[in-house]
Amino acid sequence: xxxxxxxxxxxxxxxxxxxxxxxxxxxxxxxxxxxxxxxxxxxxxxxxxxxxxxxxxxxxxxxxxxxxxxxxxxxxxxxxxxxxxxxxxxxxxxxxxxxxxxxxxxxxxxxxxxxxxxxxxxxxxxxxxxxxxxxxxxxxxxxxxxxxxxxxxxxxxxxxxxxxxxxxxxxxxxxxxxxxxxxxxxxxxxxxxxxxxxxxxxxxxxxxxxxxxxxxxxxxxxxxxxxxxxxxxxxxxxxxxxxxxxxxxxxxxxxxxxxxxxxxxxxxxxxxxxxxxxxxxxxxxxxxxxxxxxxxxxxxxxxxxxxxxxxxxxxxxxxxxxxxxxxxxxxxxxxxxxxxxxxxxxxxxxxxxxxxxxxxxxxxxxxxxxx
Numbered sequence: 500x501x502x503x504x505x506x507x508x509x510x511x512x513x514x515x516x517x518x519x520x521x522x523x524x525x526x527x528x529x530x531x532x533x534x535x536x537x538x539x540x541x542x543x544x545x546x547x548x549x550x551x552x553x554x555x556x557x558x559x560x561x562x563x564x565x566x567x568x569x570x571x572x573x574x575x576x577x578x579x580x581x582x583x584x585x586x587x588x589x590x591x592x593x594x595x596x597x598x599x600x601x602x603x604x605x606x607x608x609x610x611x612x613x614x615x616x617x618x619x620x621x622x623x624x625x626x627x628x629x630x631x632x633x634x635x636x637x638x639x640x641x642x643x644x645x646x647x648x649x650x651x652x653x654x655x656x657x658x659x660x661x662x663x664x665x666x667x668x669x670x671x672x673x674x675x676x677x678x679x680x681x682x683x684x685x686x687x688x689x690x691x692x693x694x695x696x697x698x699x700x701x702x703x704x705x706x707x708x709x710x711x712x713x714x715x716x717x718x719x720x721x722x723x724x725x726x727x728x729x730x731x732x733x734x735x736x737x738x739x740x741x742x743x744x745x746x747x748x749x750x751x752x753x754x755x756x757x758x759x760x761x762x763x764x765x766x767x768x769x770x771x772x773x774x775x776x777x778x779x780x781x782x783x784x785x786x787x788x789x790x791x792x793x794x795x796x797x798x799x800x801x802x803x804x805x806x807x808x809x810x811x812x813x814x815x816x817x818x819x820x821x822x823x824x825x826x827x828x829x830x831x832x833x834x835x836x837x838x839x840x841x842x843x844x845x846x847x848x849x850x851x852x853x854x855x856x857x858x859x860x861x862x863x864x865x866x867x868x869x870x
Contacts, residue, residue, distance in 0.1 A: 573664050574599045596656045603663045610670050619772050619779065622755070624681065624698035624727075637662045680755025686744060691717050693742070695752035695768065700726040700779075702752055702768050704740060714787075715742045726770065728778050730806035737797045741784045742767045754779075758827035765794045774800055774849040775829030781808055790835045793822040800849075814854045817847050830857075840865035 578599040585591035611630060615623055641655030641662065669675060683695040691706035707719035722735040742751060743765055753766040757773075765784060773780040778801035788795035798815055799808035814831075821833040821843070829850035835843040846858035 573661055600660055607663050607667045614670055619777050682750030683752040685751050697752055697754040737783050737785045739785055758825055788819055789822040
């Protein structure tokens, strides 16, 4: 890795050299442009000018354009040393490029794998999709590249090397983040069936039928879940499934973090890491037992030993009668209300084997001491 990053400063100097070169050429072109574009007044004047030019002494030479040295090639120091040693031997240059491409590709793949391990769920899927799109674009751009000379080769080797280096820098940036979430909208058909695709995860609902206005309740549901963490597609059978119809709902299916709350609507299905163990869990909207008829959920937590989703009834019991406001770092933040003034808040820690309430408070919004 050190071999790769040792020329970061070199790439910055190269960028500055290209900028100076562009500015200088623009200035020189501006100076010469008017003289080249001004036409002769008429044919007679043109002839006189040619005659005078033939008898006039030689004019002072135009200042020569300074020829800038081409910027050094991108890549590691070993690659630059290899090209220097190869001199004008194109076969030796091609060997240098092949070796550097292989090295840089390995470095990028290693960094990509490290980034992937750091992410979970939708972020991991988003990064994989982003990388696949980058690879596809690189193939299209660099296959079309036909270098006039040098070690680039017909397959656009220099183009690939430049793009790999740029991509490495993007992934190595500490501020880099993949897209945070995936979502899908849909409503059950007349037979009570629905299929939602969330990246490489698929949720398929079949039921005995769905009915209702604004919120459809599907009876006798069967859910099939396909997701990367699961050993195989898994079938779940909750008591019922609730689907809110647009515009009363956000995404029907959602995959990603839930730490910003449920302000965009209630999801019928949410794939998210609920207990901060690095694996996706599943929330299914199955009832209206929250505060004043808010949604209530069935929680399926991922079991690493079996690679299956397992219903966690203890978590549902702790949330019962309350509304979920957000979920962050393995903690569920829930609230309740009673009458015009009484409010309650609880924090439920789902990170341990058995979820538990770790913080609780009650207050009256009609008093001066309300938070």
